[in-house]
Structures are given as C-alpha cells and as structure tokens.
Amino acid sequence: MSKGYHIVVCGGIVPDPLQRLEPVSTPSGPALRNEMMLPAVLDPWAASALYEAAALAKKMPESKVWLVAAGPKAKLQQVMMVTGQKVPFELVAIDAPAGGFTESFAVAGLLAAAIKSIPGLDYSRLLVFGGWESASRGAGSTLQAVGELLEISAQFQGVDELAVAEDGSFTVLERVEGGRHQVSKCSAAPAVLGWATGNLAEPPNNPQVGMANMRAIMPALQKAKAEKLSAEGLSFQHVALPAEQRETRIVKDTPVDVIANEIVDWLRGAN
Amino acid sequence: MSVDSTAEQNRQTMEADIVCVGFGPAAGGFLTELTRELAQDGGATLQSSVMPGMPLQVICYERADDVGFGVSGVVSRARAIRTSFPELNPADVPMAAEVSHEEVLYLLDPGKASRRSALVRFADTALRLLGPVLPLKDHAFKLPYIPPFLRKEPGLTFSLGQFTQWAAGQVMGSGMAQIWPGMPVAAPLFEGERVCGVRLLDQGTDLSGAPGDGYMPGMDIRAALTVVADGPVGAVGQALNRKFGLPPGNEQFEWAVGAKMVVELAPGSGLKPGTVLHTFGYPEPEIFGFLYVHPDNLASLGIFVPSTFGSPARTSYRYLQQWMKHPALAGYLAGAELRSWGAKSLLESGRRGEPYLAGDGYARIGEGSGSTNMLTGSGVDEAWATGVQLAQAVCELVRAGKPFTKANLEAAYVKRRRESWVEQEGRIAEKARDGFASGFSAGMLGMALAGFSKGRLGWPVKLKPPHERLQSLEQFYAGRISSVEIERIRRESRERGEPLHDALMDRVGFEPIALDGKLFVSLQDALLVGGKVQAAHGYANHVVFTHPEVCSDCGDKLCIEVCSGQAIYPGVNGVPAFDREKCVHCGACLWNCSRPGPDKTRLGNIDFRSGSGGLHSSQN
Amino acid sequence: MERVLFLGHTGENGELGRAALEALHAAAGLAEELGCAFDAGLVGADVQKAANNIGSCGASSFFAVSGVDFAEARYGSDVLAAEALCRKSGATIVIAAGTSRWMRVLAGAALRLGGRIDTHATALGAGQGAVSISRWYYRQRMEAQLSRAVRPWIIVLEPGSAPAWQGEEKAAALVDVPVEVTDAAKRTSFAGYRAPQASEQTIRPDAELLFVAGAGWTKKQADGNIHIEEASKLILDFMHKSNASLGSSKSLVDLQGEGQAVLPFLTHLNQIGQTGATPRHAKGFATCCHGEEPHVVGWRFINERRAVNTNPNCGWAQGKADVLYVADAFAVMAKVNELLS
Structure with missing residues (x-):
C-alpha cells in the first residue's frame, strides 16, 4: 500500500470513572449532579482507539490522525491538556453537551458533519475509529450511525486488533460471546472500527507531542461552533441509581479452616 | 553501552523562554498577568528569543494528573485575586461565595480524652462555670470578638481546585501559555550557579527508577527563566534550597498537615453559603479547624495538625473525624455526605521560611517562597500576589532587554514584593x-x-527542626498511659498490622469512630471514595528512605503513623515500605521523620521527590 | 397501533441462543400487553429449524433472510437483513437480544429506517398503553425509564433480563424476504474464531460462579514480598476445581499492559466492572478486591455474593456482598482448594 490511512477517531469526554455519579433532573432532561465540576477524561475506549490510530499511523507512512471530539468547550480544552500529550493528532472540536443522556443519533449527526468538513479527507483511505461504547451513554450505537451517514458498510465493533496486510486488506479481531474473538478480513478502507481496549498501553506523556498538538488544538477550540443536540420524541420518566443495599454479614477473627469450609459449602449449594 | 549513557543520548531537549513549575495559585497569578500582557502586546515588545518573531514562549508543567486536583477549600480576602479580576462574579466560579458570616469557636473537650495542660483545664472549667452568661453552646465558646487580623470579610469562600481550574481555563484560552498537567518536573537544571531550565521526570521506569518497557527519559526544558511555583514540598524548590541554602536567619521548621474534606450538607443544615467557622481547642488544643460553606449545600472542612504538636503517633485523618464529631459541628454535619477528601502540607514558617526569591535564571513564588501568612491564616491570595508581581517584573525586564539575572530579578521582582502588602503583613506575622x-x-x-x-x-x-521537638510516646502520654501499657499497645498494634495512633486514641478516651459509609468512612475508602487516588504506572517511587540503616534503628516510625494515605507501611528489616498507589502527595513524610537526615540536606531521612498521580478530585 | 417484531439470528448450531429466546419472550409479552400483532424475523444460513423451534410462539408471520451470505456475522449483510425484515413486517417496535451480532448492526439499521434505538434495555412494558423501557446509562451505574415517540423503535435487550421463551416445537411457514447483498457489502469476509491465547479458557459465561481476582493478589503480602506464582497456582487450581468463570478488576488488567507483576493468565477479556464486562452468574466470589469496580459495577448481575478481604471496613464489600470474610485470601483459597479436591 503506497499511501497510509486517514484515520478519524471519534472520542467524547466522560467523567473520570472513579468519580461518584448521581443523576439529577433539569428542565432539559436528566443530567449529572455537579456535571461541570467532575473531572473529565477522554472516553476510555475512545482513548484506546486513539492510541491504536496513532500506532497504525506511525507504521503506515503518509497516514494522518484526526480526533473529532464533542463536549463543552471549557471541558474539552481541559481534557486536551492531558490527551494532547499522548500521541500526535489534529483536533476537530465540537462545542456541544457531552452528557450520557444525549441522543446517540444526534451526536452521530454532529460527528459525521464534522468529519465531512475535514479538508482533504480521502474516503478511499478513511478509517473511522471510536470506542465500541462510551462510558457515559454506554449504548454502542453512535459509531454505526456515523458510519451509515458516511455510507461506510464495513463496520466492526468490540475490536481488539487490526492487522494490515501488504495489499491494503486488513484483519480485524472483534469480541464476541464466550470470551472469543471473531476474525474478519476486509479488502480495503473505508471502514468503521469501534474499539474495545486493544492491546496498547497508555502512551507516556510527551512534551514535544503536546507542543506540536497544541498549535492546532487551541485554534480548533476557538473555531468550535456551539451546537445543540435534539432529542425528538424522547422522554425520560425517571433516572436513578440502582438502590441495592445488602445486609452484609462480616465474618472475622475466624480460623481459616472454618471460613474455607463455609465457602465450600456455599459453593456446593449447601447453604 | 550502558543504559545510562543510552538514556542520556535519548534524552531530548526543548527550548522555551519561560518554564513554570507547578500550577497552583502562584502560577495562576503569574500566568494570568503574563498572558494578558502578552495578548495585549501581540509580540511587539515581549518577543521570544527561542522563536524570534513570536511572543514569549511560556510553558507550565503541573505534577498532578489535572490542574486543581487535591487542593483545598479556602476563605480569602481575595485582594490580589480581585485586583486581577475586578469584575469577578463569584457565581462564575463553581463553589465560590461571598463571605457572609464568621465565627471563631473555642472547642471544649466534651469528654476527657484531649491532652490539656493545667492552664487550659483551668480555663475550660472557668468557661463552663460561666456558661450561663457566656456564648457557650454545644461545648464550644464563640469568641465575641474576632481580631481584625483574623477577619475575612469582605472575602470569598471557594474551592481552590475549582478556582484553579477556572483560572487555568482562562490562561489556556488566551493561547499565550501552555499548561501541561500530569507532567512532574524532576529537578532544576544548573549551569554552575545559574538555573537554565528543568528536567522532567523519567517515564517507563520501574519503581526504583530503572528503565523498563517504554522508557522515555524525562525531557530537558531549557529556558531563560525558570519560575518555581511547586509549593512547599515541591522537588525543584527543595533542590534549590539544598543547593543555595536559605538566607541567614531563615529556616523552614514550622509545618502543618491539613486534612480536609468537601461534604454535601443535608438540607436544613442551617448553614448559609459564605459562612466561615474557625475552631481551636479540640481534638487537641493546638489543632485548628475550619468549615467554609459554599453554594449548593457544599462545605469544605478540615483541620491542621502542626509540627509543634509533639506526639510521635499523630494522625490527621482520625483527628479530623474526631473533630467532626464535636457537638459544635456534629449538628451541622448530621446527614452530610463525603464528596471529596485530601491532605496537604503547609509551610507554616511563612516569611521566616523564605528562601532566596531569585537567582540567575530563576525566581520563586507562592507558598514555597514563604508567602503564607500564619497570623491571618491566609496563603492563596498572597501566593497569587507574588505570581502577579513576578509577571510584572518579567515584562519589565523583557521590555528593557535585560536578562533574567539575580540582580535584575531582585531589582524588578523582589523589590516589588518587598514593597507590597504581602511582605509587610508577612513581617508582622513572622x-x-x-x-x-x-x-x-x-x-x-x-x-x-x-x-x-x-x-x-x-x-x-x-x-528547632521538627525532629528535635518530638517527644517519645512515654513522654507524650506521661500520667495517662503507663510505659508498660504503651509497650503492650505498641506490640499489639504491630502484630495486628494496625496503626498505633488509633489504639492510643481509643485508650485515652476518644470515642471510636463508627463508620457509616457516608460521612465517616475508613481511610482506605476515603482514598477511593473521596480522593479517588490513582497512580499511573511507569514512574519511580517518589518517597525514598535515603539511609535505610537509619530507619532500621528507628523505633518511632512516625512516617508510618503520620502518612495521610497509609501509603507508608512497615517493611523489611525495619525499613518502611511505600505504596505509591495510595500516596496523596501531602508531603507530610518530608517533615515528619524523627531522625535527622545524615547528609544534613534534608529535614529527615526521607527524600520526597517529584512523582506522578495522587488525588483525582477537583472539588477540594 | 403498534406492531412488534422479534429479531433473531441463529447460532453456530443453527438454533436461536438463549439470549434470543429471552428477547422473544419479551417481544411476545409486550405484544400481548399491547394487544397487537407480532412477527418473528430470523437471519442465518438456514433458519427453518430455528423457526420450528419457536413455531408456537404466536407470531403472525415468520420472516426469514437466509442463505450463505447470512451464515456469519458481518455488518454489510446483517444490516441489510435487519432493515429488510423490519420493512417487511412494518413493525413499530423491534426487539432483539444484545448479542455481539445484533449490537454490531442494529444501530445502523435503525438509522436506515429513520427510527431510533436503545440498547442495554433490562425491562420493557406498556403501562397505560405507552411502551417504555428501562435501560442502563453510565456503564450500569444509572438506570433510566424512558419512552419514545419516533418509530420504528429498536430495543436491544440485555441478555439475562427476561426469562427465555419456552414452547412446543411447531412447523413454521417461513416467508422469505429477499435481500440482495452487493459486492460492496461483502468487502468483509468471516475468517473464523480465535480463543484467547492464554493457556486456560477462563471465561465461562454459563458457569454458575464468577470468581473475581482483585489486585490484592499481586500486592505485597504480610512478609513484604509479592507472591505471583503462588497466587497464580491457587487461582488456577480453584478454576479447575470449581469450573468458575474468571473475572478481574480493572487495575489488575491494566497492569498487564505496563509490564508490572500480574497474574499471567489474565487478559482484557477477563476484566469486569466499569470498563469491562458486567457478567451474569448465580454466584460471585471476590478475593482481594477493594474498590468500586468489582463490587459495585461488575457485580450488578450476580445473585449471591461473597468476598474475602483483609479489610473489615471495606466500604465497597459492605452493603454489596452477602458475606465478607475478613481473612488472608492466600490461606483461605489454599484450604478451599484442598477441600474441593
């Protein structure tokens, strides 16, 4: 393959997974309590996709990586201060709500429009990456819609590995039931790949990458247009934390043999 | 070829005009002022020397994983902050409120657990006897008069985390400076006596710092000016102190560890936004406490355990819980929930602990530069002010074409500082x-x-330095617990692997803390629930016991007792072990070692280095 | 008037899997509640056997998209099949199981149909004549009840959320729905399955027990040392003897990518919790776990839960586990293995 890929990574921002999340009702629908105060990160699966994209671009000369990210501008800027140090990319920013209760198809519409507006994007070399689900909406339905809007019918979800052959075809490993991977071969780009975790560790923070990225990140953020997301016909009756509290029996100061016997009895269904 | 020489070959260098270490209130003031000047100037007079034709190239590296992680609730008169933001509307900054009500409470001991001198006991008795005619309620005496030096009105209560994020957003949005969180600075770079930049921390190492998979030597950032704003326990500030010493007569012996929380108050707590409560007297007389109320039923609260408190088995977390149980506070906190937790060292020496503020190629601002005022109990505004002063000085020097020499920085920055209210009030507080x-x-x-x-x-x-002030457990508990019993408690705690301080506090009568899973949680859960403590892999341990043989001979192990995250724990051959995944980077171990550092360059036998990770909460 | 369509695809044995039968149960129940007709739409190489298996389910029609192009999961052909079945049925509500095959394509089909989709639904009903569902947000941390006005509405049901449909086998009259699969849609070809490279097959979705190995196994123990080999042996021994499925906490899996000391047989696929799976098992047994990941998120669908942990104040296990044993997991598991022998 003479030319590399044009890889567009779709990645939203989500609250740091360790934060306590609570829903609240607002006039515009459900939201998170203190949503703007919660530290945000690039969606973990989308982050895997971004690292995979960067690794692929490094292997394939003449490749280029874009990150198309939607979120409130101030939050997006903050996340980019961290993400921007990881791998080289060009940001395409969309100033829009990033909460989990937004409509996946509305988000997909914004993402697809943003991708279509990237100057010089070569569809014959296009790989659209993203997380197979977000840690916010957690639906796994955005990326497929982006692919449809871009008329891409080679799509993969739960991807852990992408291997490119000499002839430009590639093999994809997708997570399926039973702890297995489905292996598929695809003849050529364009394709949509929703990544699971992949196999790459989080890259170290690289100050030079940060400096290079930031030259385009700040202008991209300044250019970002404020967009609204529609939720036509969707009504939430309620949103709640699962209120499950168990009576925990605590067994301590008990000999190991006694504990082990009790566990084995339980495993065997005796109690 | 050795790994070291390969590493040196792979070590990259980047050039900037100004590199700033740490992003707290001092760097916030510095970068706010500087980026405004740069934006107005448009590169006309504040030109870069490393990228000719461009404005000054300014980079700031922050150790924590994001800006505003793990700092504290604050009350401040906010004079300097309001000078920078004359139009500041507290509603624009999450959790900020105008101070609306202030109280100072002297907390009596509701039980008999507190260690009170005869004089204090006498005063307590007198207060209780006069209770019917004094403002005495819930075992607390409300001071009828707040001295002017303690008053915060007109001022703001806010979350330093949220304010710092807000300020960072403004700076980044200007496009005139870059702030990079998650990038610890390992050390300053020296050329003789001149600081010529900083070295970032190596990544992809094992816990000892040896290169591992994905090794990336920390980059050298060379800059004409290094702005040191990494706080009192920052690695760069410490390195400068070691190299240059402190000015004659100055010392950094006074410290405190602040343990704090952000809680969500139950509806109907009776506390209005902007309420400021300061306390002293309980759980031990010298432990000060605070409670500041933010909008939306949020409150910051916490205590300070000072280095003057002589116990060799002190614990800020248990004392904080004990303080929250005091009847004067418990009513306000009924039904409250923990949202965030953290701890931090404060350099309480203030002006007395001031290092050399400037040298060739560097200047120091903020708490690590001795700006905190311990009479007024104020540090954030002072730190911000010193940053603004340095920014003004930098612009003056660049416009005059003068290099960042010690003499020029002293004439432009130190002089400004000496003439300011920060210095004048700092002298009063000294x-x-x-x-x-x-x-x-x-x-x-x-x-x-x-x-x-x-x-x-x-x-x-x-x-005296902290380690010279420490008493033995037997001295500290003299008359309350016999040495035989102390030895027994010590032995039992060791066998159970449980902290000694909890057992001792239980023994002297502090009511054991009943955990409710909401406000009162175990310290380990506070790390997870409140602090959300995380540590990325690929970095070396940042707490190092410099002379293990000293630790082996040490019977106190104060570092273990005092560790805010239980990250320091008993190790092999008596040398404590360190778990960086629990470290909240409070730095208390730096000044809570009971043995002097044999090489005399440190307060104790512990090297508190630059490290990654820590708290992931920005509400503090 | 609503019309319900159940969508199913065959598995490797040519039959519908358990998750599909659960979705069928939910679809038939909803149609009954609404008093409306429902159809079945099946996809696979040959779906007659699957159709006969559910022949008595009460579906008005059994629509089929079948043939070699539909033998294996592939976005290009499956999305055409789903779209064609929905159009043929004219259904307003489409119910399918959250299998990897349907999760891959149904969002695309919904977009083609001008409809909407919800996934990870755990319950559905038609109180007061309006269809509403419960589904998860924020990775199983919040549950919402919602309804939609836009049709068709594709609802993807989380496996394990409904009883499986049971009924007599009956010859079903299939209505073939022709679908032309263009070359463009066939750019992807199926090339088999790959099991994890680990020597052990440790993920067993059908196991009664989920055994969760927390990060504590790889931490320093009381003697100040790490005992990875001993931990590995204890866990693998237990897996052999109990036939459990193995889950791990996030931190343990992440360590692997960082070259840290880890249990060698764990992969990303074992991960449960916030960024991993939320498996369904009758029993869950957590060892050396501390933190929200395993207990709160990863355990959401575990019925009986027990934990071994050295911290009696572990706020994560308390209120989440039925029994918390405060003990050294190394010692407990060695004895458990001995007893299971």
Missing part, C-alpha cells in the same frame, strides 16, 4: 506562631501579641 513551640497557651498568647502589636512583639523562643 513570629506569630513562635509561642506554639512552648505549648498551646503560649502559642495563643504569642499570636495575640504579634497580631495586636503588628509584629513588634512575639513569644521569645528558639525554634
């Missing part, structure tokens, strides 16, 4: 805390003397 070295009563008297005499009077005392 001896305000000295009395605490002689005990709680002397401490309070000393503060009053300094405050009312505007610094002319103070408690006469010769200050």
Whole structure:
C-alpha cells in the first residue's frame, strides 16, 4: 500500500470513572449532579482507539490522525491538556453537551458533519475509529450511525486488533460471546472500527507531542461552533441509581479452616 | 553501552523562554498577568528569543494528573485575586461565595480524652462555670470578638481546585501559555550557579527508577527563566534550597498537615453559603479547624495538625473525624455526605521560611517562597500576589532587554514584593506562631501579641527542626498511659498490622469512630471514595528512605503513623515500605521523620521527590 | 397501533441462543400487553429449524433472510437483513437480544429506517398503553425509564433480563424476504474464531460462579514480598476445581499492559466492572478486591455474593456482598482448594 490511512477517531469526554455519579433532573432532561465540576477524561475506549490510530499511523507512512471530539468547550480544552500529550493528532472540536443522556443519533449527526468538513479527507483511505461504547451513554450505537451517514458498510465493533496486510486488506479481531474473538478480513478502507481496549498501553506523556498538538488544538477550540443536540420524541420518566443495599454479614477473627469450609459449602449449594 | 549513557543520548531537549513549575495559585497569578500582557502586546515588545518573531514562549508543567486536583477549600480576602479580576462574579466560579458570616469557636473537650495542660483545664472549667452568661453552646465558646487580623470579610469562600481550574481555563484560552498537567518536573537544571531550565521526570521506569518497557527519559526544558511555583514540598524548590541554602536567619521548621474534606450538607443544615467557622481547642488544643460553606449545600472542612504538636503517633485523618464529631459541628454535619477528601502540607514558617526569591535564571513564588501568612491564616491570595508581581517584573525586564539575572530579578521582582502588602503583613506575622513551640497557651498568647502589636512583639523562643521537638510516646502520654501499657499497645498494634495512633486514641478516651459509609468512612475508602487516588504506572517511587540503616534503628516510625494515605507501611528489616498507589502527595513524610537526615540536606531521612498521580478530585 | 417484531439470528448450531429466546419472550409479552400483532424475523444460513423451534410462539408471520451470505456475522449483510425484515413486517417496535451480532448492526439499521434505538434495555412494558423501557446509562451505574415517540423503535435487550421463551416445537411457514447483498457489502469476509491465547479458557459465561481476582493478589503480602506464582497456582487450581468463570478488576488488567507483576493468565477479556464486562452468574466470589469496580459495577448481575478481604471496613464489600470474610485470601483459597479436591 503506497499511501497510509486517514484515520478519524471519534472520542467524547466522560467523567473520570472513579468519580461518584448521581443523576439529577433539569428542565432539559436528566443530567449529572455537579456535571461541570467532575473531572473529565477522554472516553476510555475512545482513548484506546486513539492510541491504536496513532500506532497504525506511525507504521503506515503518509497516514494522518484526526480526533473529532464533542463536549463543552471549557471541558474539552481541559481534557486536551492531558490527551494532547499522548500521541500526535489534529483536533476537530465540537462545542456541544457531552452528557450520557444525549441522543446517540444526534451526536452521530454532529460527528459525521464534522468529519465531512475535514479538508482533504480521502474516503478511499478513511478509517473511522471510536470506542465500541462510551462510558457515559454506554449504548454502542453512535459509531454505526456515523458510519451509515458516511455510507461506510464495513463496520466492526468490540475490536481488539487490526492487522494490515501488504495489499491494503486488513484483519480485524472483534469480541464476541464466550470470551472469543471473531476474525474478519476486509479488502480495503473505508471502514468503521469501534474499539474495545486493544492491546496498547497508555502512551507516556510527551512534551514535544503536546507542543506540536497544541498549535492546532487551541485554534480548533476557538473555531468550535456551539451546537445543540435534539432529542425528538424522547422522554425520560425517571433516572436513578440502582438502590441495592445488602445486609452484609462480616465474618472475622475466624480460623481459616472454618471460613474455607463455609465457602465450600456455599459453593456446593449447601447453604 | 550502558543504559545510562543510552538514556542520556535519548534524552531530548526543548527550548522555551519561560518554564513554570507547578500550577497552583502562584502560577495562576503569574500566568494570568503574563498572558494578558502578552495578548495585549501581540509580540511587539515581549518577543521570544527561542522563536524570534513570536511572543514569549511560556510553558507550565503541573505534577498532578489535572490542574486543581487535591487542593483545598479556602476563605480569602481575595485582594490580589480581585485586583486581577475586578469584575469577578463569584457565581462564575463553581463553589465560590461571598463571605457572609464568621465565627471563631473555642472547642471544649466534651469528654476527657484531649491532652490539656493545667492552664487550659483551668480555663475550660472557668468557661463552663460561666456558661450561663457566656456564648457557650454545644461545648464550644464563640469568641465575641474576632481580631481584625483574623477577619475575612469582605472575602470569598471557594474551592481552590475549582478556582484553579477556572483560572487555568482562562490562561489556556488566551493561547499565550501552555499548561501541561500530569507532567512532574524532576529537578532544576544548573549551569554552575545559574538555573537554565528543568528536567522532567523519567517515564517507563520501574519503581526504583530503572528503565523498563517504554522508557522515555524525562525531557530537558531549557529556558531563560525558570519560575518555581511547586509549593512547599515541591522537588525543584527543595533542590534549590539544598543547593543555595536559605538566607541567614531563615529556616523552614514550622509545618502543618491539613486534612480536609468537601461534604454535601443535608438540607436544613442551617448553614448559609459564605459562612466561615474557625475552631481551636479540640481534638487537641493546638489543632485548628475550619468549615467554609459554599453554594449548593457544599462545605469544605478540615483541620491542621502542626509540627509543634509533639506526639510521635499523630494522625490527621482520625483527628479530623474526631473533630467532626464535636457537638459544635456534629449538628451541622448530621446527614452530610463525603464528596471529596485530601491532605496537604503547609509551610507554616511563612516569611521566616523564605528562601532566596531569585537567582540567575530563576525566581520563586507562592507558598514555597514563604508567602503564607500564619497570623491571618491566609496563603492563596498572597501566593497569587507574588505570581502577579513576578509577571510584572518579567515584562519589565523583557521590555528593557535585560536578562533574567539575580540582580535584575531582585531589582524588578523582589523589590516589588518587598514593597507590597504581602511582605509587610508577612513581617508582622513572622513570629506569630513562635509561642506554639512552648505549648498551646503560649502559642495563643504569642499570636495575640504579634497580631495586636503588628509584629513588634512575639513569644521569645528558639525554634528547632521538627525532629528535635518530638517527644517519645512515654513522654507524650506521661500520667495517662503507663510505659508498660504503651509497650503492650505498641506490640499489639504491630502484630495486628494496625496503626498505633488509633489504639492510643481509643485508650485515652476518644470515642471510636463508627463508620457509616457516608460521612465517616475508613481511610482506605476515603482514598477511593473521596480522593479517588490513582497512580499511573511507569514512574519511580517518589518517597525514598535515603539511609535505610537509619530507619532500621528507628523505633518511632512516625512516617508510618503520620502518612495521610497509609501509603507508608512497615517493611523489611525495619525499613518502611511505600505504596505509591495510595500516596496523596501531602508531603507530610518530608517533615515528619524523627531522625535527622545524615547528609544534613534534608529535614529527615526521607527524600520526597517529584512523582506522578495522587488525588483525582477537583472539588477540594 | 403498534406492531412488534422479534429479531433473531441463529447460532453456530443453527438454533436461536438463549439470549434470543429471552428477547422473544419479551417481544411476545409486550405484544400481548399491547394487544397487537407480532412477527418473528430470523437471519442465518438456514433458519427453518430455528423457526420450528419457536413455531408456537404466536407470531403472525415468520420472516426469514437466509442463505450463505447470512451464515456469519458481518455488518454489510446483517444490516441489510435487519432493515429488510423490519420493512417487511412494518413493525413499530423491534426487539432483539444484545448479542455481539445484533449490537454490531442494529444501530445502523435503525438509522436506515429513520427510527431510533436503545440498547442495554433490562425491562420493557406498556403501562397505560405507552411502551417504555428501562435501560442502563453510565456503564450500569444509572438506570433510566424512558419512552419514545419516533418509530420504528429498536430495543436491544440485555441478555439475562427476561426469562427465555419456552414452547412446543411447531412447523413454521417461513416467508422469505429477499435481500440482495452487493459486492460492496461483502468487502468483509468471516475468517473464523480465535480463543484467547492464554493457556486456560477462563471465561465461562454459563458457569454458575464468577470468581473475581482483585489486585490484592499481586500486592505485597504480610512478609513484604509479592507472591505471583503462588497466587497464580491457587487461582488456577480453584478454576479447575470449581469450573468458575474468571473475572478481574480493572487495575489488575491494566497492569498487564505496563509490564508490572500480574497474574499471567489474565487478559482484557477477563476484566469486569466499569470498563469491562458486567457478567451474569448465580454466584460471585471476590478475593482481594477493594474498590468500586468489582463490587459495585461488575457485580450488578450476580445473585449471591461473597468476598474475602483483609479489610473489615471495606466500604465497597459492605452493603454489596452477602458475606465478607475478613481473612488472608492466600490461606483461605489454599484450604478451599484442598477441600474441593
């Protein structure tokens, strides 16, 4: 393959997974309590996709990586201060709500429009990456819609590995039931790949990458247009934390043999 | 080829005009002022020397994983902050409110657990006897008069985390400076006596710092000016102190560890936004407490455990919980839930602990530069002010074409600082805390003397480094627990692998803390629930026991007892072990070692280096 | 008037899997509640056997998209099949199981149909004549009840959320729905399955027990040392003896990518919790776990839960586990293995 890929990574921002999340009702629908105060990160699966994209671009000369990210501008800027140090990319920013209760198809519409507006994007070399689900909406339905809007019918979800052959075809490993991977071969780009975790560790923070990225990140953020997301016909009756509290029996100061016997009895269904 | 030489070959270098270490309130003031000047200037007079034709190239590296992680609730008169933002509307900054009500409470001991001197006991008895005619309620005496030096009105209560994020957003949005969180700075770079930039921390190492998979040597950032704003326990500030020492007569012996929380108050707590409560007297007389109320039923609260408190088995977390149980506070906190938790060291030496503020190629701002005022209990605004002063000085020097030499920085920056209210008030406060070295009563008297005499009077005392002040457990609990019993408790705690301080506090009568999973949680859960503590892999341990043989001979192990995250724990051959995944980077171990550092360059036998990770909460 | 369509695809044995039968149960129940007709739409190489298996389910029609192009999961052909079945049925509500095959394509089909989709639904009903569902947000941390006005509405049901449909086998009259699969849609070809490279097959979705190995196994123990080999042996021994499925906490899996000391047989696929799976098992047994990941998120669908942990104040296990044993997991598991022998 003479030319590399044009890889567009779709990645939203989500609250740091360790934060306590609570829903609240607002006039515009459900939201998170203190949503703007919660530290945000690039969606973990989308982050895997971004690292995979960067690794692929490094292997394939003449490749280029874009990150198309939607979120409130101030939050997006903050996340980019961290993400921007990881791998080289060009940001395409969309100033829009990033909460989990937004409509996946509305988000997909914004993402697809943003991708279509990237100057010089070569569809014959296009790989659209993203997380197979977000840690916010957690639906796994955005990326497929982006692919449809871009008329891409080679799509993969739960991807852990992408291997490119000499002839430009590639093999994809997708997570399926039973702890297995489905292996598929695809003849050529364009394709949509929703990544699971992949196999790459989080890259170290690289100050030079940060400096290079930031030259385009700040202008991209300044250019970002404020967009609204529609939720036509969707009504939430309620949103709640699962209120499950168990009576925990605590067994301590008990000999190991006694504990082990009790566990084995339980495993065997005796109690 | 050795790994080291390969590493040196792979070590990259980047050039900037100004590199700033740490992003707290001092760097916030510095970068806010500087980026405004740069934006107005448009590169006309503030030109870069490394990228000719461009404005000054300014980079700031922050150690924590994001800006505003793990700092504290604050009340401040916010004079300097309001000068930078004259139109500041508290509603624009999450959790900010105008101070609406202030109280100072002296907390009596509701039980008999607190260690109170005869004088204090006498005062307590007198207060209780006069209770019917005094503002005494819930075992607390409300001071009828708040001295002017303690008053915060008109001021703001806010979350330093949220404010810092807000300020960082403004700076980044200007496009005139870059702030990079998650990038610890390992050390300053020296060329002789001149600082010529900083070295970032190596990544992809094992816990000892040896290169592993994905090794990336920390980059050298060379800059004409290094702005040191990494706080009192920052690695760069410490390295400068070691190299240059402190000016004659100055020392950094006074410290405190602040343990704090952000809680969500139950509806109907009776506390209005902007309420400020300060306390002293309980759980031990010398432990100060605070509670600041933010909008939306949020409150910051916490305590300070000072280095003058002589117990060799002190714990800020248990004391914080004990303080929250005091009847004067428990009512407000009924039904409250923990949202965030953290801890931090404060350099309480203030002006007395001032290092050299400038040298060739560097300048120091903020708490690590001795700007905190311990009479007024104020540090954030002072730190911000020093940052603004440096930014003004930098612009003056660049416009005049003068290099960042010690002499030029002293003429432009240090002079500004000396002429400012930060210096004047810092001088008044200089001896305000000295009395605490002689005990709680002397401490309070000393503060009053300094405050009312505007610094002319103070408690006469010769200050000692923290390790020289420590008492033995037997001395500390003399008359309350026998040495035989102390030995038994010590042995049992060791066998159970449980902290000694909890057992001792239980023994002297502090009510054991019943955990409710909401406000009162175990320290380990506070790390997870409140602090959300994380540590990325691929970095070396940042707490290092420099001379293991000293640790082996040490019977106190104060570092283990005092560790805010239980990250330091008993190790092999008596040398404590360190788990960086629990470290909240409070830095208390730096000044809570009971053995002097054999090489005399540190407060104790512990090297607190630059490290990654820590708290992931920005509500603090 | 609503019309319900159940969508199913065959598995490797040519039959519908358990998750599909659960979705069928939910679809038939909803149609009954609404008093409306429902159809079945099946996809696979040959779906007659699957159709006969559910022949008595009450579906008005059994629509089929079948043939070699539909033998294996592939976006290009499956999305055409789903779209064609929905159009043929004219259904307003489409119910399918959250299998990897349907999760891959149904969002695309919904977009083609001008409809909407919800996934990870755990319950559905038609109170007061309006269809509403419960589904998860924020990775199983919040549950919402919602309804939609836009049709068709594709609802993807989380496996394990409904009883499986049971009924007599009956010859079903299939209505073939022709679908032309263009070359463009066939750019992807199926090339088999790959099991994890680990020597052990440790993920067993059908196991009664989920055994969760927390990060504590790889931490320093009381003697100040790490005992990875001993931990590995204890866990693998237990897996052999109990036939459990193995889950791990996030931190343990992440360590692997960082070259840290880890249990060698764990992969990303074992991960449960916030960024991993939320498996369904009758029993869950957590060892050396501390933190929200395993207990709160990863355990959401575990019925009986027990934990071994050295911290009696572990706020995560308390209120989440039925029994918390405060003990050294190394010692407990060694004895458990001995007893299971």
